[in-house]
Amino acid sequence: MPSNRFLSSLFLLGAVLSFSAGSALAFKTVIIDAGHGGRDLGAADSYVYEKHINLDVARRLERSLKEAGFKTVMTRTTDEFIALSERSSRANRYRNAVFVSVHFNSAYRTSAVGIETFYRTSSSENFARYVQTELIANMGSTDRGVKTANFSVLRHTKHPAILIEGGFISNRTERGQMMDPQFRQVIADSIARGIIQFNRRRF
Numbered sequence: 001m002p003s004n005r006f007l008s009s010l011f012l013l014g015a016v017l018s019f020s021a022g023s024a025l026a027f028k029t030v031i032i033d034a035g036h037g038g039r040d041l042g043a044a045d046s047y048v049y050e051k052h053i054n055l056d057v058a059r060r061l062e063r064s065l066k067e068a069g070f071k072t073v074m075t076r077t078t079d080e081f082i083a084l085s086e087r088s089s090r091a092n093r094y095r096n097a098v099f100v101s102v103h104f105n106s107a108y109r110t111s112a113v114g115i116e117t118f119y120r121t122s123s124s125e126n127f128a129r130y131v132q133t134e135l136i137a138n139m140g141s142t143d144r145g146v147k148t149a150n151f152s153v154l155r156h157t158k159h160p161a162i163l164i165e166g167g168f169i170s171n172r173t174e175r176g177q178m179m180d181p182q183f184r185q186v187i188a189d190s191i192a193r194g195i196i197q198f199n200r201r202r203f
């Protein structure tokens with residue numbers, strides 16, 4: 001039968017191990033939401049559809065985050081329609097997670113360009129800032145800033161949650177960039193870096 005002293009040192013070791021694991025990764029799971037899908041095309045111009053770009057960037061982001069040691073959950077992995085409420089209820093099944101929704105923009109004024117990141121509550125503001133900072137540092141795009149918005153997926157997801165608008169499909173130059181797989185890879189890697197930064201500095 002182990003002595004009380006042995007039991008208490010085992011307990012301490014467990015506490016130290018779980019503390020260090022916890023501080024290495026404040027959250028372990030990233031829920032990746034590729035916007036639109038199926039009959040919901042999202043923005044569209046000159047046969048470029050937002051739903052396809054979103055899914056491609058989401059898949060690249062999934063790969064980068066897995067390599068960094070995160071668990072990932074995709075709200076969709078194919079070109080299918082998923083209701084907004086279903087996206088957040090899928091996300092809310094997980095604990096210790098953050099939520100990132102990937103979108104591209106469109107505007108009537110075709111000269112509109114740049115990247116912006118939205119959040120809803122103050123608990124997600126730093127998350128938005130880390131990701132936006134990485135995107136602007138790596139993409140060479142116009143910085144449209146970090147903004148609040150009452151989007152459904154941000155409102156109904158219980159995790160720290162952001163929605164990225166990664167450029168304008170309605171702008172000829174940015175649309176051209178989006179067609180380049182290397183450009184989409186840099187977007188995905190920048191989002192991943194922002195998530196890693198947020199995870200390290202959250203506490």
Ligand SMILES: [Zn+2]
Nearest residue numbers: 035042103104
């Ligand atoms: Zn969209």
